[in-house]
Structure formats: structure tokens, C-alpha cells
Amino acid sequence: MIGGRTGRVLWASWRATAAGAAEYRGDMLTGTLVSIVWLGVSSVPSVVVSLRAADAGGWGLPQLLYLLSIWYLMDAVMWIVIMPNIGQWPEQVRTGSLDAVLLKPVNSLIYCSLRVLGVQDLPKLLLAAGLAVTAVALGGGPPTPAAAVASVIAVLCGLVLLWALGVITSYKVLSQVQWDASFVLHAALNLGRVPTSLYGPLFRTVLTWVLPVAFITTVPAEVMFGMASPWMAVVALALTAVVVLIVVVLWRRELGRYTGAMS
Amino acid sequence: MIEVDHLVRTFDITVRPPGLRGALRSVVHRESRTITAVDDIGFRVGAGEIVGFLGPNGAGKTTTLKCIAGLLTTTSGRVRVLGYDPAARDSEFLRRIGFVMGQRWQLHVDLPVWESFDLHRVIYRLGKQEFADTRDQLVEMLGLGPYVMQQARRLSLGQRMRCEFAAALLHRPAVVLLDEPTLGLDFEAQQQIRTFIAEYVAQTQASVLLTSHYLRDIEVLCGRVLTISDGRLTFSGSLAEIRATAGRDKRVRVRFVQPLTDGQVAELGALTGVTVVEVSRSQIVLEAAPGAIGRAVDTVERWVAVEDVDVAEQPLEDALTRLYHGGRP
Amino acid sequence: MFGLFRVELQARSTYRAQIVLGALGWVVPLAFMALWRGAAADNPVDGIDQAQFTTYFGVLLALSNLSLTGNVVFAMSSRIHNGQLSVMLMRPMPPTVVPVLESAATNVFRLPVVIVAVPLIVILGGGVVRGGVSVWVTAVVVAVLGAVAVAYVATIVATVAFWLTKADGVMGLVVGLEWVLGGMVAPVVLLPQPLPTVLVHQPFWFAQGAPAQMLAGIGDVSAFGTIAEAAVWVVGLHLLLRVVWRRALRRYEAVGT
Numbered sequence: 017m018i019g020g021r022t023g024r025v026l027w028a029s030w031r032a033t034a035a036g037a038a039e040y041r042g043d044m045l046t047g048t049l050v051s052i053v054w055l056g057v058s059s060v061p062s063v064v065v066s067l068r069a070a071d072a073g074g075w076g077l078p079q080l081l082y083l084l085s086i087w088y089l090m091d092a093v094m095w096i097v098i099m100p101n102i103g104q105w106p107e108q109v110r111t112g113s114l115d116a117v118l119l120k121p122v123n124s125l126i127y128c129s130l131r132v133l134g135v136q137d138l139p140k141l142l143l144a145a146g147l148a149v150t151a152v153a154l155g156g157g158p159p160t161p162a163a164a165v166a167s168v169i170a171v172l173c174g175l176v177l178l179w180a181l182g183v184i185t186s187y188k189v190l191s192q193v194q195w196d197a198s199f200v201l202h203a204a205l206n207l208g209r210v211p212t213s214l215y216g217p218l219f220r221t222v223l224t225w226v227l228p229v230a231f232i233t234t235v236p237a238e239v240m241f242g243m244a245s246p247w248m249a250v251v252a253l254a255l256t257a258v259v260v261l262i263v264v265v266l267w268r269r270e271l272g273r274y275t276g277a278m279s
Numbered sequence: 280m281i282e283v284d285h286l287v288r289t290f291d292i293t294v295r296p297p298g299l300r301g302a303l304r305s306v307v308h309r310e311s312r313t314i315t316a317v318d319d320i321g322f323r324v325g326a327g328e329i330v331g332f333l334g335p336n337g338a339g340k341t342t343t344l345k346c347i348a349g350l351l352t353t354t355s356g357r358v359r360v361l362g363y364d365p366a367a368r369d370s371e372f373l374r375r376i377g378f379v380m381g382q383r384w385q386l387h388v389d390l391p392v393w394e395s396f397d398l399h400r401v402i403y404r405l406g407k408q409e410f411a412d413t414r415d416q417l418v419e420m421l422g423l424g425p426y427v428m429q430q431a432r433r434l435s436l437g438q439r440m441r442c443e444f445a446a447a448l449l450h451r452p453a454v455v456l457l458d459e460p461t462l463g464l465d466f467e468a469q470q471q472i473r474t475f476i477a478e479y480v481a482q483t484q485a486s487v488l489l490t491s492h493y494l495r496d497i498e499v500l501c502g503r504v505l506t507i508s509d510g511r512l513t514f515s516g517s518l519a520e521i522r523a524t525a526g527r528d529k530r531v532r533v534r535f536v537q538p539l540t541d542g543q544v545a546e547l548g549a550l551t552g553v554t555v556v557e558v559s560r561s562q563i564v565l566e567a568a569p570g571a572i573g574r575a576v577d578t579v580e581r582w583v584a585v586e587d588v589d590v591a592e593q594p595l596e597d598a599l600t601r602l603y604h605g606g607r608p
Numbered sequence: 609m610f611g612l613f614r615v616e617l618q619a620r621s622t623y624r625a626q627i628v629l630g631a632l633g634w635v636v637p638l639a640f641m642a643l644w645r646g647a648a649a650d651n652p653v654d655g656i657d658q659a660q661f662t663t664y665f666g667v668l669l670a671l672s673n674l675s676l677t678g679n680v681v682f683a684m685s686s687r688i689h690n691g692q693l694s695v696m697l698m699r700p701m702p703p704t705v706v707p708v709l710e711s712a713a714t715n716v717f718r719l720p721v722v723i724v725a726v727p728l729i730v731i732l733g734g735g736v737v738r739g740g741v742s743v744w745v746t747a748v749v750v751a752v753l754g755a756v757a758v759a760y761v762a763t764i765v766a767t768v769a770f771w772l773t774k775a776d777g778v779m780g781l782v783v784g785l786e787w788v789l790g791g792m793v794a795p796v797v798l799l800p801q802p803l804p805t806v807l808v809h810q811p812f813w814f815a816q817g818a819p820a821q822m823l824a825g826i827g828d829v830s831a832f833g834t835i836a837e838a839a840v841w842v843v844g845l846h847l848l849l850r851v852v853w854r855r856a857l858r859r860y861e862a863v864g865t
Contacts, residue, residue, distance in 0.1 A: 021404070028401035036389030050781045057784045060793040061640055065647045068654055068798055072646035115350050116385040120402050121373035203635045214642040272352050272366070275290060276345065 022123045029131040033100075037135035047136040055143050058084055058209070073214045074243075078155030080211075083237035085148035086171055087209050090178050090232055092140030094205060098182040100132040106189045106196045112277030125267045129183055152240065159242040166246035170236035173252035177228050178205070180259045187266055191273035200227070208233035231255060280454055280486035281324040281347060286356035288317040288342050316342040318510035319356070326453075327484040329476065331491070331501035331518075335603045339510040340490045344456045347488065348378050360454055374403055377452035381459035384439070385446055388432040392423070392442045395431065396449060403450035410449065417445040420475050437468035444472065448479060455479075457489040461496055473499045494595055506602040513602045521598045530556070531565045531572055532589040533579050539563060543582050550575060566593070616713035634673045640793060641665035641733065654798055656826055662735030664824040668792055670726040671751060671816045673718060676711040677762045681782055683707040684766035704763045704853065738825025746831040747819035753838035754814030758786070760845035761811055767856040791817025797827045811845070814838040 037044065062080035065072050072080070105128070108114035117128055158164040181201050188195035208229040212220055224230040231252050238244035294310045317339040324330045334340050345351040346358055349365030349372070358365055363372035386395040400410040418427055421441040426434060431442065440460070448455070457476070461469040477500060480487055491497060497504060498518060506514040514521070538560040539547075547563070548555040552571030557564040567575050576588055644661040647653050656664075684707050687693045693703060730737075737743075765782045787793050789812035796807045796817055807813055814834065822829050 025402050032398045054784050057787050064794045069647040121370035206636045207639050209639045210643040214646040
């Protein structure tokens with residue numbers, strides 16, 4: 017779906033936004049500091065739970081922190097890629113500024129959803145990686161190398177699933193600007209802060225097979241610590257392929273109904 | 280290059296009673312109705328032509344342009360641009376059209392304009408030398424040199440509009456759609472844009488469809504004019520044809536030292552072949568048949584000292600207004 | 609002001625589906641509810657059982673979805689940045705009130721969903737409310753006073769945008785702090801000392817943690833003392849905002865087209 021040419025356009029576009037963001041150095045610095053504070057705040061529940069209880073449903077501190085690192089990575093991608101692009105669709109449709117984007121000779125889905133980078137949040141990626149390594153080390157490492165590889169594959173699938181969920185919850189604004197369901201995306205990701213296995217059975221099912229939150233955060237963490245089989249990475253790959261296909265079909269159909277700003 | 284046949288475009292819009300009660304009622308019960316923005320229009324624009332597309336606000340001009348660009352699909356009818364169906368959004372089609380939308384910005388606000396141009400090079404797959412030649416030419420034609428290295432957000436409206444023009448034409452499109460391109464610009468900037476458009480078309484033989492509320496844009500640039508009103512085409516032809524059908528009556532402006540009385544104005548309007556258009560303390564504007572001009576001026580001179588008399592063709596606005604309301608020019 | 613509130617209500621009725629469906633869009637308390645219920649599955653945590661955690665985070669779910677902080681902070685700072693504040697400054701009413709009224713108008717549409725859904729969630733999760741009508745009344749009074757105080761804090765923080773061109777990062781900090789200080793991540797009584805002793809004397813706790821603890825029967829929250837403290841904070845923050853706002857306006861750079 018992302019050919020070489022589209023990749024080159026994306027890269028040029030990201031370089032351009034990075035150059036533009038350098039104008040706001042003050043905010044980049046404060047943004048990085050705030051990211052560190054946010055990571056600390058997000059860690060508090062897991063740390064306090066570990067201080068007050070043996071574990072939470074079988075999830076000890078290392079497992080919770082590793083899940084948190086995956087969640088934090090997804091949150092970073094949310095602010096680096098999804099909010100600066102998909103998050104702007106309703107406003108761009110209202111003002112008509114999406115017209116200029118749709119007129120470019122590039123794959124419209126890719127260009128509309130990925131062309132801008134929230135550069136000030138890039139340091140979050142490093143923080144997430146640092147937390148992940150620390151958590152895995154705290155937990156004594158993965159049981160097998162296959163578990164580690166499978167966990168990484170599952171994380172990559174999670175990233176694509178997050179993007180797909182972003183498109184699915186917002187694509188309707190092309191024709192009906194008030195149908196902005198992006199809060200579903202934010203809600204889904206927030207529910208993924210904790211293992212989905214801690215939710216009740218009905219909620220757990222919804223968060224696995226309807227909104228694939230489990231495959232975005234919980235499954236990669238379970239695989240890393242041997243709480244789930246590495247073969248779950250294959251399931252994640254298959255699910256991701258299906259969801260991406262659905263996204264492409266929905267986007268093409270909705271583009272045909274695009275109304276934009278009326279003048 | 281642009282072929283439009285029986286184009287129809289409708290929109291469904293929500294209808295809501297006014298006031299707080301109506302707003303709260305609409306939360307549970309919503310009504311909608313269908314509006315026909317473009318109602319069965321057809322026309323052609325050939326290579327090297329600049330065609331003006333005129334109409335009152337809400338007539339369907341921008342909707343038509345967006346159907347031609349492929350941003351909107353048609354409800355019914357056929358649109359072909361350079362042989363392509365715009366709604367198919369073929370990337371080769373998109374590489375060959377340019378669309379300038381007045382005050383809708385394409386340039387990256389935080390980047391120097393030069394950098395935004397370079398991004399266009401990558402997006403439109405332009406060769407480096409080819410791009411550099413075109414860019415330099417556009418910079419010179421539009422006078423962008425002094426500020427092309429500045430961030431777009433720091434430019435004045437006129438400067439930014441010129442940069443947007445350049446950005447829209449860097450890939451040398453064969454079809455150019457201009458939606459109110461001189462909107463909000465000062466007089467000098469408007470002139471520069473007009474000169475530039477004329478030169479661009481002369482060089483490239485591009486087809487241009489231009490909408491504008493500034494008649495000067497149309498008078499200077501357009502060999503042919505289409506008018507649209509309530510979604511329907513009401514005229515297709517030259518400006519000269521519009522002027523010619525406006526009749527032989529002239530517009531006479533008489534300036535005087537002392538104001539005329541109401542009785543004198545009424546007497547003037549009662550003269551055969553004379554209609555009073557506008558009156559103020561220092562002048563009167565009349566519509567007069569060629570034979571009645573002298574009689575009207577003599578009459579005014581009998582009453583007050585006349586400072587100046589100006590005789591001109593009927594303003595184009597009057598004929599266009601008739602067209603906008605669906606009448607003949 | 610009521611006129612503006614009425615207009616905001618009308619404007620939001622256009623996006624009814626979005627607002628109603630998103631009424632419980634802020635679900636972080638649900639996640640932490642699951643975590644702490646998991647922790648208390650075998651034994652209560654420091655005397656707090658699963659039912660109490662359910663009630664505590666259920667109340668936080670309601671309060672956080674009706675919170676004004678996020679909108680006040682971000683709406684104010686974006687208006688300062690894009691120059692829209694200029695229009696608001698021309699009106700004969702304090703511009704600081706506008707984002708508060710906007711949030712309140714949105715909450716009118718959220719409230720029915722919250723009132724129905726949250727008790728349902730609490731009941732389904734096995735939660736119970738400890739105490740009678742007086743506890744409810746006290747909790748509501750404390751929550752309202754706390755919300756007003758937090759709105760003042762949010763507005764004061766938003767004035768940072770007069771000094772920083774893009775201040776989204778700083779705004780995010782306030783929301784983050786609200787989590788810990790308001791008891792969103794854990795009831796403050798569970799945090800390591802001396803945090804519980806300190807954190808029960810600030811607006812974020814009055815706005816969220818205090819009413820949640822009261823209704824869940826967690827810790828010993830003094831009704832009169834808490835209300836009095838919250839009222840003192842409201843007065844003090846009001847005076848501080850006046851000073852800060854005057855200074856900030858002098859720095860205002862009327863940008864935008």
C-alpha cells in the first residue's frame with residue numbers, strides 16, 4: 017500500500033514539518049519535560065499497586081511496566097502521527113483546507129493520515145523504549161528469544177492497528193463532519209493502559225475482537241513474559257491485515273461522498 | 280480540455296428551527312432537505328482559453344470547480360478533464376491540474392516558502408532542473424524574490440497569495456482552476472496576478488476557468504464568460520456580447536455646484552428617454568438614450584451651474600445583475 | 609453571560625451525536641478501577657475492598673467527564689496563540705468566562721448520560737455508597753467548590769500562553785498533575801507518606817478525590833473542614849487570577865489575520 021514513491025513523499029513531508037517545528041524550540045523543550053512527567057504519572061498506579069498488593073490479577077510490577085511502555089509508545093504515536101493528521105480532519109473538512117491535500121497526486125489515505133509529524137513528541141519514543149528495556153530486565157527477561165521477537169512483531173501490528181482504528185473512527189467526517197468518533201479511539205487506548213484481562217468477560221471480549229485494544233497493548237506484553245504463546249503474533253498479523261483491508265475499502269467509499277466546505 | 284455535460288450536484292442539509300427550543304428539539308428530531316447546487320449545466324474550455332465563471336454568492340461556482348477538480352463527485356452528468364474522469368482521482372490527472380482557492384492555504388505556515396516549494400517538487404515528481412527553472416521563472420514573474428525565504432505565516436496577504444499561485448503552478452498544470460484568486464488583495468497585487476495569469480496561459484496554453492467578483496479580473500483576462508445563477512447557466516458568450524445587449528443607452532454623470540430640488544429631479548426624470556439612476560448634493564447620474572443626452576444636460580444647465588459632464592457606456596454590473604437573476608443580459 | 613451560555617447550548621445541539629456518545633469519553637478511571645479491583649481481588653488493599661474501589665472510581669468517572677479543566681486550559685491558550693482573544697477582549701464581559709461557559713454547555717448534554725451510566729457501572733461492578741443524604745450533599749458541595757477552584761487554576765496556567773508561543777506542553781502538565789493531585793491514579797490515602805497529609809489541602813483533591821472518598825467511605829474526610837478550605841481556595845485564586853490576568857494582557861500580542 018505504501019509504495020516507494022509515496023514513501024519518498026512522506027519522508028519529504030516529515031522533513032518539512034520537522035523543519036517547521038524547529039521554530040518552536042521552547043515548546044519542544046517543555047514538551048519533552050512534560051512527557052517525562054506524564055510517564056511518571058502513568059507509572060504511579062502500577063508502582064503503588066506493587067507497594068500495596070502482591071499483584072493485580074497475576075500482573076506484577078515488571079509486567080505492568082512493560083505494558084505501560086507499550087501503551088506509552090502507542091500514546092506517543094497518537095500524538096506524533098495520528099492527532100496531527102487524522103485528528104485535524106474535522107477542522108480541515110469544515111474549513112476546506114483538506115481540499116488542497118486531496119488534490120495532491122499521492123495515495124490519499126496515506127497522505128491524509130500520515131503526512132505531518134508531531135515532532136515535539138518524538139522524545140516519547142525514546143522514553144517508551146527505555147521503560148520497556150527496564151521493565152523486561154526487572155522481570156528477568158523473556159522466557160525465550162522467540163517470545164521477544166514475537167512481542168516486537170505484536171507491537172508493530174499494534175501500531176498499524178492503532179492507525180487503522182484512528183482512520184475508522186474518523187473517516188466518516190469526509191461526508192458528515194459531525195460524525196467525529198475519535199473519542200472512541202482515545203477511550204480505547206486509555207482502556208489499554210491496564211491489562212484487558214482485568215476487565216469483566218463481556219468488556220474483555222469487546223476490547224479484543226470489536227475494538228482490538230488487547231492486540232494493541234496487552235497481547236504484546238503477555239507474549240513477552242510468556243503469559244501467552246508467541247503464536248499470538250501470527251494471530252495479530254492476520255487481524256491487522258484484515259483490518260487494514262477494511263480501512264482501505266471504507267476510505268475509498270467515503271472519498272466518493274466527500275463534500276468539503278460548501279464554499 | 281474541460282468538458283462538462285449535464286452536470287448536477289445536490290447536497291443534503293440539516294434544517295433546524297431557530298432559538299434554544301428549536302436547537303434542543305433538533306437533538307431528538309432532525310429534519311433535512313436537498314438543495315441542488317448545480318442544476319444541469321454544460322460547457323467546454325479549450326486549450327489557451329481563459330473563461331470567466333460568474334455568479335452571485337451561492338450560485339454553484341465553487342461546487343462546479345470542485346466537480347471539475349474531482350474533489351466532489353457528480354450526482355449526475357459527465358465531467359472530463361484532459362480525457363480523465365476527475366472523480367477517479369488518477370494521479371496523472373492530479374499532476375496536470377492546479378487549483379488556487381482564494382485564502383485557502385497550501386503552503387506550510389511554519390516553513391520558508393522556498394522549502395514548501397521543494398516539497399511540491401517531491402510530491403509532483405518534478406525533475407530537479409525542470410523544477411528549478413520553473414520555480415525561478417515563477418519567482419521572477421510574481422516578484423517573490425524579497426520574501427521567498429520567509430516563513431509563510433509572516434507574509435502579508437498579497438505576498439502569501441502570490442506564493443500560493445507559484446506553488447499551485449510549479450508543476451505547470453495544463454488545466455488551472457482559479458476560485459476568487461484576487462480576493463482581498465490590494466489593487467497593485469491584483470494587477471500583478473492578472474498579468475501573471477495572462478503570461479502563464481500565453482506560454483503554456485493552459486485552460487483556465489476563473490471565478491471572481493472583481494469585474495476587472497474578467498474584463499482584463501477573459502475572452503469568454505459563463506454566468507450561473509441558482510445552479511443554472513444563464514449565459515455563455517463574450518463580455519462584448521453582454522455589453523452589446525445592454526442597449527444603446529448611455530450613463531451620464533453631471534456634476535454641479537448647487538444641489539437640485541426634488542421638483543427639478545422629477546422633471547428631469549420625466550424627459551423622454553431619460554431615467555434618473557442616482558442623485559446627490561453634487562451630482563446626478565442618468566441613463567439616457569443617445570438622442571436625449573443633450574436635452575438632459577441643457578435642462579440641468581438652465582437650473583444650476585454645471586461643473587462637469589461625463590458620458591460612458593452602461594456599467595457591466597447592471598447587465599450581469601440581470602443575468603444573475605436569470606434574466607437576459 | 610446567560611445569553612452566551614444559551615448560544616453555546618444551541619451550537620452544541622448541532623453535534624448531538626458526538627457529544628452524547630462521547631459523554632463518557634474519558635474512561636481512564638475505568639482502567640484504574642479494573643487495576644485496583646484486580647489488586648484487591650484476593651484481599652482488601654489497606655482496608656479498601658473491591659466494592660469501595662468500584663464506587664471510588666465510578667464517582668471519579670462522573671466527575672472527570674464533567675471536568676472543565678481540559679477545555680479551559682486548551683481553549684484559552686489556543687485563543688491567545690491564534691489571536692482570537694482579540695475578539696473576546698472587545699466584548700463587555702471577562703474573556704476568561706467564555707471557555708468555562710463552553711464547557712458547561714457541553715456538560716448539559718453529557719449530564720443525562722453520566723447520571724444514567726455511572727450508577728449502572730457502579731452497580732454492575734458491585735460498588736456501594738457509604739453514608740446517607742448528608743454525605744451526598746457534602747460531596748456535591750465540595751465537588752462544586754473544587755471545580756470552581758480548579759477552573760481558576762486552569763485559567764491562571766493558561767496565561768502562560770501569553771509568554772510561550774505554543775504552550776500545549778505546559779497545558780498538558782496541568783492535566784497530568786490533576787491526575788495525581790486529584791486522586792485519579794489512586795486514592796491519595798494509598799500514596800506514600802507524606803503525600804496523603806499534603807494532598808488533601810489542594811483544589812484538585814476537593815474537585816475529585818474528596819467527593820469520591822466520601823461516597824466510597826474511604827478514609828476520614830471532614831465535611832465542614834473540607835468545605836471551608838475549598839471556599840478559601842476559591843477566594844484566594846480569584847484574587848490571584850485578577851493580578852495575573854492584568855500582567856498577562858500587557859504581554860498580549862494580537863497576532864492572526
